[in-house]
Amino acid sequence: MSKKDILIVEDEASIVRILELEFAHEGYTFDSAMDGSAALTAFEENSYSLILLDLMLPEISGLEVCRNIRKDSDVPIIMLTARRDLTDKVAGLDLGADDYITKPFEMEELLARVRAGLRRNQTKEDETSILQVADVSINMLTRQVLKGDALLEFTKTEFLLLVYLVSNKGIVLTRDQIIEHVWGYDTESSTNILDVYIRYLRQKIDCTQELSLIHTIRGVGYSMSEPQIV
Numbered sequence: 001m002s003k004k005d006i007l008i009v010e011d012e013a014s015i016v017r018i019l020e021l022e023f024a025h026e027g028y029t030f031d032s033a034m035d036g037s038a039a040l041t042a043f044e045e046n047s048y049s050l051i052l053l054d055l056m057l058p059e060i061s062g063l064e065v066c067r068n069i070r071k072d073s074d075v076p077i078i079m080l081t082a083r084r085d086l087t088d089k090v091a092g093l094d095l096g097a098d099d100y101i102t103k104p105f106e107m108e109e110l111l112a113r114v115r116a117g118l119r120r121n122q123t124k125e126d127e128t129s130i131l132q133v134a135d136v137s138i139n140m141l142t143r144q145v146l147k148g149d150a151l152l153e154f155t156k157t158e159f160l161l162l163v164y165l166v167s168n169k170g171i172v173l174t175r176d177q178i179i180e181h182v183w184g185y186d187t188e189s190s191t192n193i194l195d196v197y198i199r200y201l202r203q204k205i206d207c208t209q210e211l212s213l214i215h216t217i218r219g220v221g222y223s224m225s226e227p228q229i230v
């Protein structure tokens with residue numbers, strides 16, 4: 001599994017060649033697939049920020065590839081279509097493709113649309129990779145936790161617990177749910193450890209003892225939300 005910028009799906013070798021040259025020149029990382037099944041295999045094995053998808057492919061059509069990719073990803077898809085294929089364009093957009101370019105295309109236009117697609121994807125990734133509660137933010141890509149501007153240090157267990165609580169912000173989690181998620185088992189005797197770790201987290205992320213982000217729900221468990229007087 002590697003992360004690359006672009007997956008080129010195109011069966012015309014001459015077009016693949018020129019796209020590869022241009023993308024290499026722009027400094028993008030990419031793979032090329034010459035048919036639909038190669039495209040789906042590459043998509044399963046790697047992570048791409050954008051897919052450039054020719055619709056007229058042998059065997060598995062581009063529309064079919066688009067439909068399969070959309071089952072589990074909202075990666076930007078730019079279709080490559082022949083000028084006459086209006087119905088394919090419409091079908092592709094209906095299947096969730098983001099944009100299309102008509103062949104023959106101007107390279108400058110294609111590059112501009114690729115840049116726009118990559119930007120949209122980056123914004124989406126940035127939004128989903130930051131978890132936030134009050135002034136505490138967790139960057140899931142770098143695993144850094146900031147309180148305001150200050151970088152906080154967490155052990156692996158503390159981090160797991162914090163992320164679980166923050167991703168379920170506003171929801172009451174039972175002790176069993178938390179223990180099972182963070183420690184992977186649930187026994188009566190292990191429940192003490194949860195209180196110990198909650199105390200560690202409070203020491204690190206709370207502004208004062210009176211103003212806690214983690215609320216104790218007596219007889220149930222804990223809930224993370226904006227500060228309240230405890």
Ligand code: CA
Nearest residue numbers: 011054056057
């Ligand atoms: Ca083709």
